[in-house]
Amino acid sequence: MNGPDPTVSEADLVAFADERxxxxxxxxxxxxxxxxxxxxxxxxxxxxxTALLRSLLDPVADEPVPxxxxxxxxxxxxxxxxxxxxxxxxxxxxxxxxxxxxxQYGSNGWPFPDESHDMGEVVARAGYTAHRLYTAEVRHxxxxxxDEKDHLVxxxxxxxxxxxxxxxxxxxxxxxxxxxxxxxGTQPGAQFMYEGANGDRYTVFAIRSDGARPTAFHxxxxxxxxxxxxxxxxxxxxxxxxxxxxxxxxxxxxxxxQVS
Amino acid sequence: MPIDRRELERLIPSLRRYARGxxxxxxxxxxxVQECLLRALDRERQFRxxxxxxxxFAILVNTCRSRMRSQKRQPPVGDLAEVPGTADADPAMxxxxxxxxxxxxxEQRQPLLLTSVEGFSYRExxxxxxIPIGTVMSRIARAxxxxxxxxxxxxxxxxRRIK
Numbered sequence: 001m002n003g004p005d006p007t008v009s010e011a012d013l014v015a016f017a018d019e020r021x022x023x024x025x026x027x028x029x030x031x032x033x034x035x036x037x038x039x040x041x042x043x044x045x046x047x048x049x050t051a052l053l054r055s056l057l058d059p060v061a062d063e064p065v066p067x068x069x070x071x072x073x074x075x076x077x078x079x080x081x082x083x084x085x086x087x088x089x090x091x092x093x094x095x096x097x098x099x100x101x102x103x104q105y106g107s108n109g110w111p112f113p114d115e116s117h118d119m120g121e122v123v124a125r126a127g128y129t130a131h132r133l134y135t136a137e138v139r140h141x142x143x144x145x146x147d148e149k150d151h152l153v154x155x156x157x158x159x160x161x162x163x164x165x166x167x168x169x170x171x172x173x174x175x176x177x178x179x180x181x182x183x184x185g186t187q188p189g190a191q192f193m194y195e196g197a198n199g200d201r202y203t204v205f206a207i208r209s210d211g212a213r214p215t216a217f218h219x220x221x222x223x224x225x226x227x228x229x230x231x232x233x234x235x236x237x238x239x240x241x242x243x244x245x246x247x248x249x250x251x252x253x254x255x256x257x258q259v260s
Numbered sequence: 261m262p263i264d265r266r267e268l269e270r271l272i273p274s275l276r277r278y279a280r281g282x283x284x285x286x287x288x289x290x291x292x293v294q295e296c297l298l299r300a301l302d303r304e305r306q307f308r309x310x311x312x313x314x315x316x317f318a319i320l321v322n323t324c325r326s327r328m329r330s331q332k333r334q335p336p337v338g339d340l341a342e343v344p345g346t347a348d349a350d351p352a353m354x355x356x357x358x359x360x361x362x363x364x365x366x367e368q369r370q371p372l373l374l375t376s377v378e379g380f381s382y383r384e385x386x387x388x389x390x391i392p393i394g395t396v397m398s399r400i401a402r403a404x405x406x407x408x409x410x411x412x413x414x415x416x417x418x419x420r421r422i423k
Binding site for chain 1: 265268269272273274276277280281289290291293294297298301353354357358361372373375376377381382394397398400401404405407408411
């Protein structure tokens with residue numbers, strides 16, 4: 001029995017090694033291999049590979065699942081998160097920077113158009129708007145500077161009626177510049193601003209979101225800016241910065257770990 | 261239709277295992293799993309309720325694929341060998357195997373891992389990768405032949421089935 005045998009293909013051999021042929025076909029291939037020690041050896045080697053691959057990778061599946069991965073699933077509401085449409089964003093931006101003339105979004109004032117508002121979207125949008133507005137300021141980026149950090153945190157915590165923290169992002173190469181109170185509709189929002197060695201600015205934004213369902217990390221982007229946001233029950237957060245998703249995620253995770 | 265959160269949660273260990281095999285290092289792999297979970301939940305409405313593992317793995321495959329393309333990288337050789345080993349695994353063999361796996365083209369590594377490690381059928385693998393089943397078979401055959409060549413001469417240990 002020499003030479004190629006059209007009755008047994010390479011695909012048959014793969015399936016034979018994986019033991020995925022129908023029993024009758026398994027027997028046929030087995031018989032075919034009986035007279036071909038070289039082919040038999042290949043198939044045996046393939047079987048060893050499978051065992052080796054499993055022994056290499058199975059320990060990963062046995063590791064405890066990282067909490068942040070688990071939280072994405074367990075904290076996700078059953079309703080899928082919506083990404084807001086560009087026109088709504090443009091309208092929100094126009095309003096926020098004062099170009100909206102008499103336009104009313106919703107019955108009880110932007111950015112809470114109705115009872116079913118998505119807090120994640122609200123904090124992302126408000127955080128982004130405030131980021132664009134204030135990071136562009138050279139001389140007055142913040143209302144209270146970092147040298148009065150304790151006062152800043154106490155003041156904003158009192159205004160939001162919820163204990164806040166100004167995350168320490170020095171491990172990420174970012175130093176606190178300070179912060180400010182920002183109106184979000186009729187509610188107070190807190191912004192903390194950070195700056196990296198190359199002048200890149202990041203802001204952490206928090207608003208109250210009593211009763212909102214906690215959500216996972218979400219990402220959105222607007223051109224040169226990106227934003228991670230999440231709802232943490234009593235407070236909702238967004239972290240906005242230059243649109244380098246990996247760097248931003250890194251920073252946002254650090255914020256998440258410190259505030260949650 | 262809505263995804264069963266508990267079923268999705270139960271998939272995380274295998275998603276991590278697969279991503280680790282494809283990406284090599286832990287932090288990249290877990291990033292891919294995170295992206296995959298977020299995308300799956302975002303696209304929940306597109307889920308038609310048939311095969312959740314297949315549907316989620318298809319998302320993970322694409323997430324890994326686009327990351328690999330944007331980084332133009334192969335997994336770092338040896339990183340996988342740092343997975344906390346099982347007691348009876350020969351470290352030299354682990355290094356040889358992870359190096360050999362990392363050296364495979366991504367298009368071969370994916371079907372090999374989906375079938376041999378994750379246990380998907382050839383048909384499911386074809387659907388996940390969105391390629392014909394014959395292509396799945398030929399890529400697996402090439403992957404296996406290449407792995408055998410790379411491992412030939414590597415330290416040989418008696419194979420004991422772990423699971």
